[in-house]
Amino acid sequence: MKLKISFACIAIIVIAILTGSYHYLNTVWLQPRTIKPSLYTLRLGSRLDNTLSQLVPLSKPEQFAIRFYLRLHPEQAMVKAGTYKLPSNSNLNEIAAIFRSGKVYQYRITLVEGETFNQWWNQLVSAPGMAHSTQTPEQIAHSLGLTENQFEGLLLPETYYYTHDSQPAQVLSRAYQAMQKVVEKNWQSRAASLPLKTSYQLLILASLIEKETAINSEMPIIASVFINRLNHHMRLQTDPTVIYGLGNRYNGDITRADLKEKTPYNTYIIQGLPPTPIAMPGKAAIEAAAHPANTDYFYFVANGQGGHHFSKSLNEHHKAVRKYILQHE
Structure with missing residues (x-):
């Protein structure tokens, strides 16, 4: 009878220890932690228990519990190298799941x-x-x-x-x-009357449009001005090409001497398009270059309100320029 009681006591003690250990493991594994830094790079061959110890302050019993838990559940330690974004409040189980996911930070x-x-x-x-x-x-x-x-x-x-x-x-x-x-799509669908020989010239034209206006709705009209001038063998006379040709010498102002300086890009001097694009054109500028508006405009000048005034004749253009100058005196 005493032997049966002893076995029963031992069983109760073992169950109590296992139950306590299980609860302690769960507490260690599921307790919310403050994680710093938010971005962490897990190197190839890193051990999960060592990594967790680097991320959060862990006591010796907690470190032992984590190692013991990972021995019981080795699949939990199958992490993938990479840089991960960790939530500021996470438990160890959530961190391990992020490292196992392979969903690295972008x-x-x-x-x-x-x-x-x-x-x-x-x-x-x-x-x-x-x-x-x-x-x-x-x-x-x-x-x-x-x-x-x-x-x-x-x-x-x-x-x-x-x-x-x-x-x-x-x-x-x-x-x-x-x-x-993007270029191939627009080149294939381009307007039939474009005076352009290659898709690279389309990019060059698009870069001029991009530098002249940030208003997408204006871009096809700007494109039409350039196309009209090219068709009539007129110089494009666009300031951004002068600036690009000056390179590091440009100090924020264009002088008369700058307009007369012969660079490969100065469209006040050269005929036609510059030899390369002068900036990175976006989709809207490329579409405008390939599909310009149908207008009789040959000139444009800033209107003082973020956009441009477009003119058909030089006389009209001079009036618009004088108006702009008077507004800014």
Whole structure:
């Protein structure tokens, strides 16, 4: 009888210990924690128990409990390397699930229309999470099979997502492929009367439109002015080409001397389009270049309200210019 009582006592004690241990494991595993930092890079070969100890302060009993729990549930420790975003309040079970998911954090970078390649490159190489570039822009262009010696105008302005330690070349390649699709679509559907020989010239024209206005509804009208001038063998005379030709010498003001300086881009001097785009055109500017409005306009000037006044004759244009000057005196 005493032996039966002893076995019963032992069983009760064992059950109590197991129950207590189970509750303690659950408490350790499910207790909400304050997580810092929010972005964490899990290296290849990292152990989950060591990683959790780095993320949150754990007592020795808690560390032992975690190791014991992972031995009981080895599938919980099957984590994937990468950079993850962790909620500020999470329990260890939720953190482990994030590491197992393989859904790594996506950085984002917005490359804006109207900017130059140099501006984009500086933004890319300093972007958070971006690896140091192992290639120069020239090498990247060569790897894409480009005959042009620069990326100007060949990349689509867009928001791009990338993972930790991505190379700038990966973003540039996607931006180039995206632009190719947009240009090809618009080139195939272009207006029949366009005085353009190649899709590259379409990009050049689109870049001029992009630099002249930020109003999408104006872009087809701006395009019509350029097309009308090209058809009548008139110089385009657009200030952004002068600025681009000056490069780093541009200080914010265009002088008479600047307008007379012969650069490959100065459309006050050269006939027709400049040799390359002068900025990254967006979709609206490309569509406008391919499908300009049907107008008799040959001139435009800022109207002082964010848009432009369009004129059919030089006399009308001079009046609009004088009005603009009087408004800003």
